[in-house]
Amino acid sequence: MFIHLSIHHPNPGFEQEVLDSMNRVRLAALGTPGLIQIGPWREDGGGRIVGLAMWESRAHWEAALPSLFAVAAADDPDGVWHATPPERILLDDAWALPPDDLVD
Template sequence: MFMQMTIYTPKPEFLGEVIASMNRVRLAGLGTPGLDAIGPWREADGGRAVGIALWESRRHFEEHAEAVFAVADDDPFERWLAAPPERILLDDVGAAPGNPEEW
């Protein structure tokens, strides 16, 4: 399993636009090989929005993510956001044997 997480800090007046963009990405991703789940989340006690995509593997992410996210390429994030997005890529090590320093 491989997870892509992107944290957005939108200007308050653009939170709806950011979430709408994230939902367009979600819809574009439906049926993508190796994409198990995708969607936006809103911070419960704050104004951030978090996009989470769960992929079967890093290989699936590398092969298909660009096409999935292309639907938002022309969205004006530079106008919508108060800070640059933070992108976090996570490898699943829950069942990994051995020394954690080797993961």
């Protein structure tokens, strides 16, 4: 599994615009091969909005990336909605298989 996590710090008054943009990307991504889950999440008690996209593999994410970022960039003004650029965290699956003696 591969996860793309983005942490957004919207400028005051632009939270809904950021959420709307993230939902446009979510809708565009639905049905994309390899996509497990995608969507925005609002921090409880804080001002951050987190985008979470779970993919079957990094290769699936890389294949979808150009079209999904094109959706986001099509109508989102740079530097207006965000106090700082979104932080992007790419997470590779690090699960380990149990030792052979623990497997039935």
